[in-house]
Amino acid sequence: MLTTIMAFAASILAVIVGLALYRKVLAAPATNAAANEIASAISEGATAFLSRQYRTVAMVGVPMIFVLGFALGWWYSFGFIMGAVASAAAGFIGMNVSVRANVRVAEAAGSGFRNAFGLAFDGGAVTGLMVVGLGLLTITIAAVVPGDAASATHSIVGLAFGGSLISVFARLGGGIFTKAADVGADLVGKVEANIPEDDPRNPATIADNVGDNVGDCAGMAADLFETFGVTAAASMLLAHIIFPGDHGMFLYPLGIGAAGIIGSIVSIPFVKIDEPAPGQQPGVMGAMYKGLFIAAAVMLGLTLLSHFFVSFPEADSTGQAIGGFRLLLCAIVGAAVTAVMLWITDYYTGDGSSQVAKIAEASEGGHGTNVISGLAVGMQATVVPVIVIVLAIVICHGVAGVYGVGIAAMAMLSLAGIVVGIDAYGPITDNAGGIAEMAELGDDVRNVTDPLDAFGNTTKAVTKGYAIASAGLAAVVLFATFMADLKTEGIDVSFDLGSTSVLAGLFIGAMLPYIFASYAMNAVGVAAQMVVQEVRRQFREIPGIMERTAKPDYSQCVDIVTREALRQMIVPALIPIGVPIVVAFTPGLGAAAMGGLLIGSIVSGVCMAVSMTVGGAAWDNAKKYIEMGAHGGKGSEAHKAAVTGDTVGDPYKDTAGPAINPMLKLVNIVALLLIPFLG
Numbered sequence: 001m002l003t004t005i006m007a008f009a010a011s012i013l014a015v016i017v018g019l020a021l022y023r024k025v026l027a028a029p030a031t032n033a034a035a036n037e038i039a040s041a042i043s044e045g046a047t048a049f050l051s052r053q054y055r056t057v058a059m060v061g062v063p064m065i066f067v068l069g070f071a072l073g074w075w076y077s078f079g080f081i082m083g084a085v086a087s088a089a090a091g092f093i094g095m096n097v098s099v100r101a102n103v104r105v106a107e108a109a110g111s112g113f114r115n116a117f118g119l120a121f122d123g124g125a126v127t128g129l130m131v132v133g134l135g136l137l138t139i140t141i142a143a144v145v146p147g148d149a150a151s152a153t154h155s156i157v158g159l160a161f162g163g164s165l166i167s168v169f170a171r172l173g174g175g176i177f178t179k180a181a182d183v184g185a186d187l188v189g190k191v192e193a194n195i196p197e198d199d200p201r202n203p204a205t206i207a208d209n210v211g212d213n214v215g216d217c218a219g220m221a222a223d224l225f226e227t228f229g230v231t232a233a234a235s236m237l238l239a240h241i242i243f244p245g246d247h248g249m250f251l252y253p254l255g256i257g258a259a260g261i262i263g264s265i266v267s268i269p270f271v272k273i274d275e276p277a278p279g280q281q282p283g284v285m286g287a288m289y290k291g292l293f294i295a296a297a298v299m300l301g302l303t304l305l306s307h308f309f310v311s312f313p314e315a316d317s318t319g320q321a322i323g324g325f326r327l328l329l330c331a332i333v334g335a336a337v338t339a340v341m342l343w344i345t346d347y348y349t350g351d352g353s354s355q356v357a358k359i360a361e362a363s364e365g366g367h368g369t370n371v372i373s374g375l376a377v378g379m380q381a382t383v384v385p386v387i388v389i390v391l392a393i394v395i396c397h398g399v400a401g402v403y404g405v406g407i408a409a410m411a412m413l414s415l416a417g418i419v420v421g422i423d424a425y426g427p428i429t430d431n432a433g434g435i436a437e438m439a440e441l442g443d444d445v446r447n448v449t450d451p452l453d454a455f456g457n458t459t460k461a462v463t464k465g466y467a468i469a470s471a472g473l474a475a476v477v478l479f480a481t482f483m484a485d486l487k488t489e490g491i492d493v494s495f496d497l498g499s500t501s502v503l504a505g506l507f508i509g510a511m512l513p514y515i516f517a518s519y520a521m522n523a524v525g526v527a528a529q530m531v532v533q534e535v536r537r538q539f540r541e542i543p544g545i546m547e548r549t550a551k552p553d554y555s556q557c558v559d560i561v562t563r564e565a566l567r568q569m570i571v572p573a574l575i576p577i578g579v580p581i582v583v584a585f586t587p588g589l590g591a592a593a594m595g596g597l598l599i600g601s602i603v604s605g606v607c608m609a610v611s612m613t614v615g616g617a618a619w620d621n622a623k624k625y626i627e628m629g630a631h632g633g634k635g636s637e638a639h640k641a642a643v644t645g646d647t648v649g650d651p652y653k654d655t656a657g658p659a660i661n662p663m664l665k666l667v668n669i670v671a672l673l674l675i676p677f678l679g
Contacts, residue, residue: 002309003251003258007140010258014133014417017265021126022097028104028119034439038206039103042431045210045558046095049177049565050218054088056566057169060574064165068158072673075151079142079158083229086138087166087222091174094127094221094424098213102431106441109432109448113282114275116448120432121287124424125268125417131221132264132417135228136257143236143251153240160226160233161669167226167662168573172520174219175655176565178211179524181557182654183647184531190643193539193546194635198434201545203538203552204531207561209434212427215654216460220423220467223661227470228413230665232257234477235406237672241484242316242403249313249322249403253410255306256299256331260414263298267291267418284455285346288422292342295418296335299411303331320401330396330404334411337392337469338419344384345465348377349617350458355381357630359622359645363638364631370645374622378615378652382607385465389472389606402480409473412466423463426456454624461617464658468613471661472606478668479598485675486591493591505593508583509600509667513608516575516663517656523568524651530560572659576666584674591678594671601667609660616653619645 030036061084069077101123109116142155185204189195198205235253243249271291276282307324315321348355355377362373396404433449435441486493495502534556544550583589583597623642631638 003248003255004140004144006258007136007254010261011133011137011140013265014129014136014261018126018129018133021122021129025097025101025104025119025123025126028108030103030107032107032439032441035103035106035435035441038435038438039099041206041554042102042209042213043099045206046099046213049210049214049562050092050095052562052566053169053173057166061162061165072676073154075146075154076158079155080162082138082142083159083162084166086134087163087170087225090131090134090225091170091218091222093130094217095213097123097126098217098424098428098431101428103435105428105432106435106439106445106449109436109445110441112275113448113452114273116432117273117282117284117452120425120428120452121271121421123428125421127217127221127424128264128417128420131225131420132228132257132261135225135232135416136254136261139229139232140254143254149240149250153237156233156236157669157672160230160665161673163226163229164662164666164669167222168576168659168666169569170222171219171659171662172569172573172655173565174215175520175651175659176523176527176568177561178215179650179655180527180531180561180564181207181211182650183524183528184535184557186643186647187528187532188535188539191640196437198437200438201548201552203535203554204557205434205438206554207531207557209431210558211561212430216427217424219658220463221420223467223658224416224420226662226665227467227474228257228416230669231406231409231413231470231474231477234474234481235403235410237481238403238406238477238484241481241488242318242401243313244317246313248310252310252327253406255310256303256407256410257414259302259306260295260299260411261417262302263295264415264417266298267295268421270294281351281451282455284452285350285458288459289342291418292339292415292422295415296338299414300328300331300335304328316401316403318401322400322403326400327404327407329399330407331411333392333396334408335415337388337408338412338415338466340388341385341465341469342462344381345462345614346458348381348614349461349621351454353618353621356618356621356625359618360625360630360638360642363622363626363641363645366637367641367644370641371648374615374619374645374649377618378611381614382610385469385610386607389469392473393476402477405473405480406477409470409477412470412473419463419466422459426460429453429456454621457617457620457624461613461653464613464653465610467658467661468606468609471664472602475602475664475668478665478672479602482598482668482671482675483595485672486678489675491591491675491678493595495592495595499592501589501592502596504589505583505596506600508579508593509597510604512575512579512601512667513605513660513663516572517608517612517660519572519575520656520659521651523564523572524655526568527561527564530564531557534560576663577670580667580670580674584677594674594678598668598671602664605660605664609657612652612657616649616657619649620653
């Protein structure tokens, strides 16, 4: 009972603090008429896209409510509605905060780094607190409202399914939109017309800025909301199976979620920077890491304190020893994985990274050598994250069994409030720089927004690394839940690697991230090509654009990427639902093949997602490194090669790679839903 009260209180507090920060952001001045006009256009485009996206998703989601209700039970539908609505709300809130903070950050940049950074981070923190607040609130309601344990588990699985379904669409749709606009704008604007990024003469520049919000803000918010909910759901389902009748262990993950929320709230005021001396870089990453460290320390301290009020069993139903100290150790491992994932991603993509410098140097050899170097960096970047994830699984499993792995994952996700804040800072500063360029606010403003934006690329990359690692651990816990649930249902399956069915499932599962990513990449390519043609048409047919005597038609590019993103997201989003269903009902496959499919998709998907997101971010920052004057600077042959590499890396890091995260969980949740049909 105490854990439930803590979870409700913490989730409501997160929403209240988020609203207070939102009011603080809105109170900041935004007085420049030209900047406000541009910000309004970005806001209108983002709102229109998300509204159309969610209407499209509703065409899949609404029938699913009745399918779940009639096939499995109405508590599944109850949870599904809550998960889908809350996930959509998290994305919409993230976008709305971002499009209101961007113009205010641009104006604050006129007074220096400190004010602009503080306002951008506060805007990002609103999204972070809303994500964890809504996540913990909905999972607590799903666990408490049904009354009995069996109905509660059905509600929780439904919630995880609803959140995952929305997240896949949000990640895909937003990712296709943002990268199609970005790639199209870069290929014609930077390479062909030789004009700066965010130049108001580029017809695709408004679409590019809209994309930052619907992709990085709305997409990441929905992604981490879903991961938070799925991780809590998987841990609670596992507790229901291996601690039968133990309500304390069933609710324990909610207590960790509450502790993480308090930690994030406490840490936010400490994320500040001092005004840097002339010629020095602002201490952005140091401030971010300081906030994360404080949040993790508070979370672990409160978790330890809660142990005085929780009664722990000596062992689970399998005989694995369990205790408060063992579970605290797993929570510490989860916090450590968060720190290591952020550090390793920063190493490969951050300011001063030797890997970024290596790609930039390779650009002097031309477009091909840049692409080769970027691919190599992305592949190499999988090594340490995979070792870290494996160590976390081995240590936690040895200490507290599969439930310990779930607690480690929950400890990671409990820090999502501060992590999403770190991520959402990126698109806010990116938009602020774009508004400053288009509204011609002057070099003094761009000299502030450009460095903040460069750090924003790194913060977006490191949070994607965190999202992938947490998704990998969550998927492992979901697989363990699938195995345990099969036994509960009396389905006796041996996952023997010598079994043809298991091997078939492994190969199908390993293939899934590739076909999924290929559809996402191709969607960006098709939509970007249409943007390129439209930008070229406007340069050709509207006299005076380059001379600034005529304005481009920005709405045409926004409409193109909106239409194409919505059209092309459908097929890949249905893959993680359709393939498990086919495997479940194909004679000779069934439960054994399903288990193989889940493991194959997790192993393949985690490696692929890390490679894509890290490699893409390194390509992007190599381009920015050259733009700052290295290897000939802007307009040089090395710069043109770096733009090509960034063009390849953009859909890698912002479309296909991040979308693999919710895909992995959705496959596992669909498998859980199909268990009654596998007997």
